[in-house]
Amino acid sequence: MIARLATALGLVVVTALSILRIVRTPAPVPATAPDTVFSAERALRHVAQIAQRPHPMGTEEHDRVRDYIVAQLKALGIEPQVQETTAIGTRYQEAGRVQNIIGVLRGSAPNGKVVLLMVHYDGVEAGPAAGDDGAGVGALLETLRALHARPTPLPNDIMALFTDGEEAGLLGAAAFVREHPRAKDVAIALNFEARGTTGRSYMFETGPGNLDAVRALRAAGDVTAGSVFTTIYRTLPNDTDLSELALLGVPALNFAFASGVERYHTSHDDVAHLNPGSVQHHGLQMVALAEKLGSGALPRPRTGDAVFFDFPLTGLIVYPTWIAFVLAILLIPLPLLMLKERGVVAVLTGSATMLVTTAVCAALTIFVKLSGPALWSGTYAAAIVIAAIGVNLTVYLLLDRRYPNRMHEGALFVWATLGATLSFAVPAVSYPFVWPTLFALIAWYSRRLIAEWIAAIVALMMLAGFAYTVSVVMLGVSGGGAIALVILTSMLVWLLAPLLARVFVDWRFASAVMLPLSLVVALVARATTKLSGDHPARSSLLYAQDADDGRAFFGTTSPRAPWTRSVLGEVTRGPDWTTRIDPSIQYLYGHTVPSAAMEAPNVSIVSDSTNGGVRSLTVRVNAMRGTTAIVVRVDGATVHGATIDGRVVDTTRFRQRTTNWMTEYWNVPPEGAVFSFTTDARAPFSLEVAARRPGLPPSITVPTRPDSVVASQIGDASIVYRSMRF
Numbered sequence: 001m002i003a004r005l006a007t008a009l010g011l012v013v014v015t016a017l018s019i020l021r022i023v024r025t026p027a028p029v030p031a032t033a034p035d036t037v038f039s040a041e042r043a044l045r046h047v048a049q050i051a052q053r054p055h056p057m058g059t060e061e062h063d064r065v066r067d068y069i070v071a072q073l074k075a076l077g078i079e080p081q082v083q084e085t086t087a088i089g090t091r092y093q094e095a096g097r098v099q100n101i102i103g104v105l106r107g108s109a110p111n112g113k114v115v116l117l118m119v120h121y122d123g124v125e126a127g128p129a130a131g132d133d134g135a136g137v138g139a140l141l142e143t144l145r146a147l148h149a150r151p152t153p154l155p156n157d158i159m160a161l162f163t164d165g166e167e168a169g170l171l172g173a174a175a176f177v178r179e180h181p182r183a184k185d186v187a188i189a190l191n192f193e194a195r196g197t198t199g200r201s202y203m204f205e206t207g208p209g210n211l212d213a214v215r216a217l218r219a220a221g222d223v224t225a226g227s228v229f230t231t232i233y234r235t236l237p238n239d240t241d242l243s244e245l246a247l248l249g250v251p252a253l254n255f256a257f258a259s260g261v262e263r264y265h266t267s268h269d270d271v272a273h274l275n276p277g278s279v280q281h282h283g284l285q286m287v288a289l290a291e292k293l294g295s296g297a298l299p300r301p302r303t304g305d306a307v308f309f310d311f312p313l314t315g316l317i318v319y320p321t322w323i324a325f326v327l328a329i330l331l332i333p334l335p336l337l338m339l340k341e342r343g344v345v346a347v348l349t350g351s352a353t354m355l356v357t358t359a360v361c362a363a364l365t366i367f368v369k370l371s372g373p374a375l376w377s378g379t380y381a382a383a384i385v386i387a388a389i390g391v392n393l394t395v396y397l398l399l400d401r402r403y404p405n406r407m408h409e410g411a412l413f414v415w416a417t418l419g420a421t422l423s424f425a426v427p428a429v430s431y432p433f434v435w436p437t438l439f440a441l442i443a444w445y446s447r448r449l450i451a452e453w454i455a456a457i458v459a460l461m462m463l464a465g466f467a468y469t470v471s472v473v474m475l476g477v478s479g480g481g482a483i484a485l486v487i488l489t490s491m492l493v494w495l496l497a498p499l500l501a502r503v504f505v506d507w508r509f510a511s512a513v514m515l516p517l518s519l520v521v522a523l524v525a526r527a528t529t530k531l532s533g534d535h536p537a538r539s540s541l542l543y544a545q546d547a548d549d550g551r552a553f554f555g556t557t558s559p560r561a562p563w564t565r566s567v568l569g570e571v572t573r574g575p576d577w578t579t580r581i582d583p584s585i586q587y588l589y590g591h592t593v594p595s596a597a598m599e600a601p602n603v604s605i606v607s608d609s610t611n612g613g614v615r616s617l618t619v620r621v622n623a624m625r626g627t628t629a630i631v632v633r634v635d636g637a638t639v640h641g642a643t644i645d646g647r648v649v650d651t652t653r654f655r656q657r658t659t660n661w662m663t664e665y666w667n668v669p670p671e672g673a674v675f676s677f678t679t680d681a682r683a684p685f686s687l688e689v690a691a692r693r694p695g696l697p698p699s700i701t702v703p704t705r706p707d708s709v710v711a712s713q714i715g716d717a718s719i720v721y722r723s724m725r726f
Contacts, residue, residue, distance in 0.1 A: 025277025094169025096666030120166035126715030154294030199259030207252030328423030350410015373535030390514025547600035555590020596697035637685035
C-alpha cells in the first residue's frame with residue numbers, strides 16, 4: 001500500500017511540476033537593481049503612465065501616450081522619429097492615419113543592418129491596455145534604458161518600433177513595411193504582445209528559417225517555447241504585427257503572455273490586474289536577445305527550420321529538422337520488432353482498443369459546455385482529466401487481465417507510428433511524441449522500474465504542461481480545448497499504464513476512485529468558479545442613429561447577459577444597417593430611443609466620371625470630432641479597384657473578404673479621408689458611411705457596472721449612419 005501511495009504521489013508531483021514550470025513567472029526585479037539589469041518595477045512606472053485610460057487611435061489619450069513615449073526616448077538620448085502616414089491594411093479591410101514611433105540605439109560598429117524590437121502603443125476602446133500592449137511598451141522602454149546604461153554600447157544598431165494601429169488591423173506595421181526607408185535594413189525582428197494580463201511570455205511564432213533565431217533564443221535562459229506551438233499558430237486565423245513584417249522575409253520571433261484572457265480587451269486590462277512577473281519575463285528575453293543579436297553578425301545566417309522545446313534542467317533544446325528524420329528511422333525498427341515478437345493480431349488489438357477508447361472519450365466532450373470564467377478554469381480541466389484517466393485506465397486494466405501485455409504494447413505501437421509519421425510529415429510537431437515513445441520503449445524492453453519512472457518523467461514533463469497550455473490557456477476548457485485535453489490525457493494513460501497499474505491494480509478500484517473523484521472536483525469547480533473582478537463577464541452597449549430617417553436604437557449584440565438584460569429590458573432586433581457596416585455584428589438587440597441628433601459623417605464628391613464603361617468616383621469623408629473610426633461600404637456594385645488617400649488597396653493577403661467592398665478607417669484627419677472607386681458605369685450603387693465614437697450620448701444613462709461585469713472591445717459606443725445613392 002505504501003508503494004502504491006508513493007507511486008501515485010510521485011506521478012501527481014511530476015504532473016504538477018510540469019504545469020508549474022509553464023505558468024510560473026520570474027520574480028519581478030525591484031527598481032533598486034543595477035542600471036544594466038531589467039527591472040519590472042521600473043517598467044511598470046511606464047505602464048502606469050500609458051494605461052491611465054483607454055487610448056485607441058483618434059483620441060486625445062492616444063496622442064498623450066505618443067508624446068510620453070517620444071519624451072522617454074529623448075530622455076535616453078535617442079532622437080525619435082514619428083512616421084505619420086495613411087496605412088492600408090493587407091490582412092484586414094482596415095485603413096487609418098497612423099503615427100509610428102521609431103528610435104535607434106546607435107551601435108559602436110553598425111553596418112547598416114538593425115535588430116528590430118517591436119511593440120504597439122495603441123489600445124482598444126474599452127480598456128486602458130496595460131497588458132496589451134502597455135506591458136510591451138514599458139518593457140521596451142526599460143530595455144532601451146538598460147542597454148543604454150551598458151559601459152560599452154553594442155556593436156549593432158538596435159531599432160525600437162512602437163507601432164500604431166495594431167488593434168485597428170496591424171496598420172502601423174503595414175505602413176512601416178510599405179513606406180519606411182529603413183524597413184529594408186531590418187535583419188531580425190522581435191515582437192512582444194499580450195493576450196491577457198498574466199502568465200509566462202511564450203515564444204509562440206517564428207519567421208521563416210527559424211533555426212538560427214531559435215538558437216539565439218537560448219541566450220535568454222528561462223524561456224517557454226516549442227516548435228509545435230509555432231507550427232499550430234501558422235495554421236490559425238490569428239495575427240500580430242509580425243504578420244506584416246513577414247513581407248520582409250527576415251528571421252523573426254514573437255512573444256506574448258496569454259493567461260488572464262478574461263480581462264483581454266476589457267476595462268480590467270489595467271495595471272491593477274497586470275502581473276509584474278509577466279513584464280519581467282518579457283524584459284529578460286528582450287534584453288538577453290538584444291545583447292546576443294546586437295553583438296552578433298548582421299544579417300543573420302540563412303538557415304532552415306528547427307525542432308525545439310524547453311525542458312527542465314537542459315533549457316531550450318534545439319536541433320535541425322533532419323535530426324527528426326534520424327530519430328524516426330531509429331524509432332521504426334522497435335515497433336516492427338514488437339510485431340514480430342508478439343504477433344500482429346495481439347499488438348493491433350491493443351492499438352485498436354486504445355484508439356477506440358480515446359475516440360469515445362473525446363466524443364463525450366461534446367457534453368462539456370462551459371463559458372465565462374469556467375472556460376479558463378484549471379479546476380474544471382482537472383475534473384475532465386480525472387474522468388479521462390478513470391475511463392481509459394478502467395478499460396486498460398479490465399482487458400490487460402484477460403490479454404496480458406497486449407494493451408500496452410498496442411499503445412506503444414500507436415505512439416511509435418504517430419511519432420515516426422510526424423517526424424517525416426511535420427517534423428516540428430514530432431518531439432512531444434518521439435521522445436516519450438523512445439523512453440517508453442526502452443522501459444518496455446528493459447522491464448525495469450527505474451526505466452518506467454524515467455519514461456514517465458519525460459512524458460509528463462513534455463506533455464502535461466503542454467496539455468494545460470493548449471486547453472486552459474489557449475483554447476479554453478470546452479470545444480477544441482476539451483478535445484485536445486482529453487486526447488492527450490488518454491494517450492498518456494496508455495503510454496504510462498504499467499506504472500499506473502502499480503497504483504490501481506484492479507479496474508474496479510480505478511473506476512470506483514477516479515470517476516467519483518472527477519465528479520467531486522467538478523462540483524468544487526462549479527462552487528468556486530464565479531464571476532468576479534478577476535473573472536468578469538463582458539458587455540458592450542451601442543447607440544445607433546440613422547441620420548437619413550432620424551431613428552435611433554439602443555442595444556447590444558449579447559442581450560442574454562444578465563447585467564445587460566437588466567439595463568435593456570425587453571428587446572427587439574435592431575436596424576439592418578448595423579449588420580452591414582460591421583461584419584462582427586450578427587444582430588443588434590434592444591429598443592428604439594429618441595434621437596440624440598448626433599452629427600452625421602459628411603460625404604462630399606471630389607470627382608465623378610465615366611470612361612469606356614468604367615465609372616471612377618472619388619469622395620471625401622469628414623467625421624465629427626471625437627470619432628475613432630468610420631466605415632465606408634459600397635452596396636450594389638462590384639468595385640474593381642480602390643485607393644484610400646491615394647494609396648492602392650491590395651486585397652491579395654486579406655484574411656476574409658466581404659461580398660460588398662468596405663473598409664474601416666481610423667483616426668480621420670481634420671481634412672477628411674479620400675476614397676476612390678472604379679465600378680461598372682451602368683451599375684447604380686449606394687455608398688454607406690458610419691462614424692463611431694466612444695461613449696453613449698448624454699440622453700442615455702446606464703447604471704454603473706458591478707466589478708464582475710466589464711466593458712469589452714469597443715466598449716459602450718455611439719454610431720451615426722448615413723447613405724448616398726449613386
